[in-house]
């Protein structure tokens with residue numbers, strides 16, 4: 594008989610703690626884990642593969658009972674090989690998982706991209722700039738595919754920038770030299786950077802450019818104009834992933850579960866009809 598010693602600790606890996614999406618997510622996770630008597634061990638991987646591997650190894654060595662891995666830089670395949678070998682339960686969130694490897698909580702990123710595109714289309718925009726990271730993780734690529742389902746590719750200008758405010762500012766130069774009248778930022782952080790970049794060039798939102806973000810972080814209602822965005826149920830993603838992992842720890846051989854959560858268009862004042 595195998596006796597499993599429990600450390601009552603869960604390793605949580607996120608790519609960027611400065612992004613409020615992950616603040617909110619972590620809080621959702623931590624509250625659930627706390628309720629169930631687990632400690633949260635938080636690791637910020639900075640989207641660096643090496644750092645992420647080091648953390649996975651180190652957390653394993655410290656005997657955590659399981660992992661919650663958000664938007665990882667290393668492949669699901671590698672995580673699977675690493676953690677399955679060590680018989681550690683894990684759950685991957687915020688990324689499309691490979692089939693049959695782990696439990697997962699995902700949102701409908703394709704529909705999110707589609708909703709954003711449809712909103713801009715209904716406002717009369719025909720030329721769209723989308724700002725996404727180079728080698729975007731699969732969930733973010735789905736947002737782009739969603740946009741492609743509404744607009745022909747020759748009406749979409751794809752601009753690459755990291756998912757940060759600085760990334761948004763950098764993207765503005767390419768936006769200004771494109772035909773775009775509306776901008777779809779792959780997350781709200783990028784959108785806030787785009788606000789600053791456009792303002793620095795004397796451009797107004799929504800008069801000169803409509804801007805739509807993604808995530809619906811709290812800050813959206815504290816910027817002027819308030820940011821139209823696609824809302825993800827961020828706290829819920831965190832809570833459900835913690836619950837799913839705890840269930841898996843209690844019942845290691847149960848069937849893999851994938852929870853798909855809906856997204857929603859939140860119309861505010863950063864988007865307006867094309868003049």
Ligand code: RIB
Pocket residue numbers: 612614615664687732733756779780781782807808
């Ligand atoms: O802001 C972080 C973004 O990266 C979110 O959209 C989340 O889904 C992640 O992929």
